[in-house]
Amino acid sequence: MAEYSCLIVEDSPMMRQLLVFALARVRNLRVTEADDGVDGLRKLASARYDIIVTDINMPIMDGLKLVKRVRSDPIHKDTPIVIITTEGSQEDRQRALQLGANAYITKPIQAPQVIATVKELLKID
Amino acid sequence: MAEDRKSRPAGSDAPGPDLRDERDQFLKKFTRGARLTEDFLREVEELHNRLRDLERENAGLRAKVQADEAVRELLSKIDLLEQEKRELLKRFHSVEAVNSEFTLRVQEVESEFANLANLFVASNQLHSSLSPRGVTRRIKEVLAQLVGAERYCMYLANAEGTELVPIAHEGVPGSELAPVPIQGSRLGETLCSGAAAVSDGDPTQGTLAAPAAVIPLSVDEKVVGVIAIFSTLAQKNRFDTVDFELFKLLGQHAAAALVSASLFATTDRKLPGLEAFLDLSV
Numbered sequence: 001m002a003e004y005s006c007l008i009v010e011d012s013p014m015m016r017q018l019l020v021f022a023l024a025r026v027r028n029l030r031v032t033e034a035d036d037g038v039d040g041l042r043k044l045a046s047a048r049y050d051i052i053v054t055d056i057n058m059p060i061m062d063g064l065k066l067v068k069r070v071r072s073d074p075i076h077k078d079t080p081i082v083i084i085t086t087e088g089s090q091e092d093r094q095r096a097l098q099l100g101a102n103a104y105i106t107k108p109i110q111a112p113q114v115i116a117t118v119k120e121l122l123k124i125d
Numbered sequence: 126m127a128e129d130r131k132s133r134p135a136g137s138d139a140p141g142p143d144l145r146d147e148r149d150q151f152l153k154k155f156t157r158g159a160r161l162t163e164d165f166l167r168e169v170e171e172l173h174n175r176l177r178d179l180e181r182e183n184a185g186l187r188a189k190v191q192a193d194e195a196v197r198e199l200l201s202k203i204d205l206l207e208q209e210k211r212e213l214l215k216r217f218h219s220v221e222a223v224n225s226e227f228t229l230r231v232q233e234v235e236s237e238f239a240n241l242a243n244l245f246v247a248s249n250q251l252h253s254s255l256s257p258r259g260v261t262r263r264i265k266e267v268l269a270q271l272v273g274a275e276r277y278c279m280y281l282a283n284a285e286g287t288e289l290v291p292i293a294h295e296g297v298p299g300s301e302l303a304p305v306p307i308q309g310s311r312l313g314e315t316l317c318s319g320a321a322a323v324s325d326g327d328p329t330q331g332t333l334a335a336p337a338a339v340i341p342l343s344v345d346e347k348v349v350g351v352i353a354i355f356s357t358l359a360q361k362n363r364f365d366t367v368d369f370e371l372f373k374l375l376g377q378h379a380a381a382a383l384v385s386a387s388l389f390a391t392t393d394r395k396l397p398g399l400e401a402f403l404d405l406s407v
Contacts, residue, residue, distance in 0.1 A: 018242060
């Protein structure tokens, strides 16, 4: 059975922990955590990931900048990106999707929604 | 014969009249016999034909009977298959019902798991800091990230027990927050009753005067403050079961975590010596 890898980029330890718990429900998914956009880019440079789950509001480098950088990276330009944010407006959603995000989830997150989104993007049953 | 010869004229070969009659009669008889034979042969031929027809008919009937038997066999097979199909459909429906029940149960378990994960993470975070600022930051994070609160404030009762004093807030300018008298205020009512007050309306529309939820904060069964969630994020338009569980958890752990962090800070973050735990055996 194929094994997948996921990079969670989130500055809040609590949200990271919650996402790790949620994504542990996806079989064969290995999760790596990053504290912010810069840490995320560092991890993306050293390994290949099948999916990225990122917050928007983060110190040092926010999620939208990270999406831009990932989309210009030849290795990860096609990697699915899930945005997780407190911003629930249609414009924010549109902006994230225009920058190249594949899905947009608003906080407070519902674990089943995160799981379903990740499974759908990875095409896992 | 001698008479015959006598009756014939002399020197003639022509038969006498008697012989002629005899011949004619014979010929007549022969002709009739031949006709009868012909008739008989025709009849035999007809009977042969009839027999062939009957044999053909018989073969046809036999084939038809065989075909009918095959049809009967097929019909009985169809009946059996229909019965089998009905049985299979019945089983399919029952398995489908079990399956959908199972799917529903799995969804419930997943949802329950997600709720427990939320509570575990919240509890874990509340107790993962021993600085009052760290605990406050985590309380705020639970409110913002897990509950979806947008504007909120945490109040603690003053030593006199007359006012609730704001100690941490988010989404509301500090200038709008003042100590709230315990007597005659909604926040004070919650402090006195010790029971969370959750508004029935849309929590996104809550105000400072009519908060969406007020949660009492207890330390050792004594209510020492409240958290007022004035309003929630736009996408959070109702409180779910897990939110009520989070309110309970915050009520029981937030103030305790804050108090223990404060006490730890007052001792210059020194851990108590072993002797402090020696008399704990029960």
